[in-house]
Structure formats: C-alpha cells, structure tokens
Amino acid sequence: MSVMVAQRCLNHPSREAAARCPECAGFFCRECITEHDDRVICSACLARLSVLPEKKRGSRGRLLIPFYLLMGIVCAWLFFYCIGRVLVSTPSSFHEGTVWKRDMLGSGDD
C-alpha cells in the first residue's frame, strides 16, 4: 500500500484511527481498541469473543482429557489400595482357618 489514507475510527468519525482490528478489519481510535491476548481488537469484537469463548474452552478441555484419565486411574488405584488395606487390617479371627492369610502373616504362629 503506497497510498496512506488517514483512516478514521468507525465509532468516532472525527478521530484518526490508531489501530486496525484483525477480527473485523475495521479501523478504530485508541479509545475504541483494547489489548486482548497479545493483540489489539476493537471493543465490539472483544465483547463478541467474551460472549463466545467455546472455541478456546474446547481446545483447553481436550487437553484436560488425559488429566482426567490419569485421575481416574489414580482413583481406581486408591480404591483397590484401600480395599487391600481393609483386608489386611481386618481382625485375624475373621480370616481364621484360611490358609492364605496364615502364609501372609508369616511364621510367627508356627
């Protein structure tokens, strides 16, 4: 672009545009433009983006899926670990007569 035309703000025709919105490709003055995510967009687009954040939330939610899977595995491990602890800590009278329990307790009884 060799011809530099002094762009005017879409909201304020009397003001000179300071930046161009990459979303709507409109020119806006310093007051009408806002910094958002390392780029400057107009207030209208900022409102539109803040109303519809599904795009970002979707990608972020996809990243959380392995985290939830890991949490599920940890929860399952904790569940079986607690069951094991309960089985071990149950009174020996409960297991009286069972051979496997004697073997696990060791050779103290014999």
Ligand SMILES: [Zn+2]
């Ligand atoms: Zn815009």
Ligand SMILES: [Zn+2]
């Ligand atoms: Zn303006």
